[in-house]
Amino acid sequence: MTKLGFACTGVRSDPYAAGPTLVFRLRITGPADTRVHALALQCQLRIEPARRPYGEAEGERLGDLFGERERWGSTLNPIQFATVPLLVPGFTGETEADLVVPCSYDLEVACARYFRALEGGEMPLLLLFSGTAFAGPGGFQVTPVPWDQEARVRMPVRVWREAVDQHFPGCGWLRLPEDLMDELLAHRSRRALPSWEATVRDLLATAAVREGVR
Structure with missing residues (x-):
């Protein structure tokens, strides 16, 4: 099996994408004496909400995801962010590649509600890698990339907001x-x-009047 290592060295927003998009810069290492002809990866990104603190206002906005703060010891479970493919060209020893991740702004999606609830700081993310490595010094060996290959990154909230x-x-x-x-x-x-906008404001104003009457 080809020994590989993964690290995330940074993340930025893509200003030229058709929709909100994040770009994770990956550093991938392999054996110094073995040519990796290509990597066909499946990359899963998860949010690890238990790995950061939350202010009072953030906690209130996260109530629909995690419940009352008193329960957070058991409810701050990982949230699925995205699963994206990545094809890495051949290299020997080490290479870098961009992992392009489209972002949903649909507030029905848990990760979007989580991101929007944060006021600042960093988002703790876990990147999991699997797939197939095509490598070999003279021939062509096909070996799997196991799911235990991972990398952690703390993405600034401002990067998501920029996207x-x-x-x-x-x-x-x-x-x-x-x-x-x-x-x-x-x-x-x-x-x-x-x-x-005027339609929603009109409905809210009508609801406020009714509540005032009551």
């Missing part, structure tokens, strides 16, 4: 079922509201 703000500056979006969208469209038309 999102490049495409959704100062705003977000919600996914709603079609029947509810039809009702919202009908409400907007009846009230001659100029935008979806």
Whole structure:
């Protein structure tokens, strides 16, 4: 089996991607005397929420994911972030490669809600690697890359916000079922509201008035 090692040396946002995208810089090491012709990797990224502290406001926003803070000893479980493929060209000894990871901004997805809840600091991530290594000094040996190959990285929250703000500056979006969208469209038309923002604000204002009456 070809001995490989993985490390993440940094992460940045991609300003030219079609959607919010993070780029993880990987350093991959192999035997100094063996040519690795190619690596076909499957890379799984997980959030490790127990590996950082949380302020009071962050804790309140994370309640729907982890429950009350008193329960966090048993509820701060890893969250799946993404699984992406990566094809690494041939190298001997050591190489570097970019792992490109699209980010969801759908707040129905747990990782997006987690990221949005954080005010600053770093996000603790675990990168797990598996796949196939094609290597050999003169021939062609095919060996698996086991799942115990991993790397940890603490990604600054600002990097994720940069990736999102490049495409959704100062705003977000919600996914709603079609029947509810039809009702919202009908409400907007009846009230001659100029935008979806005005529609939601009108509904919130109506709800506030009703609560005040009660």
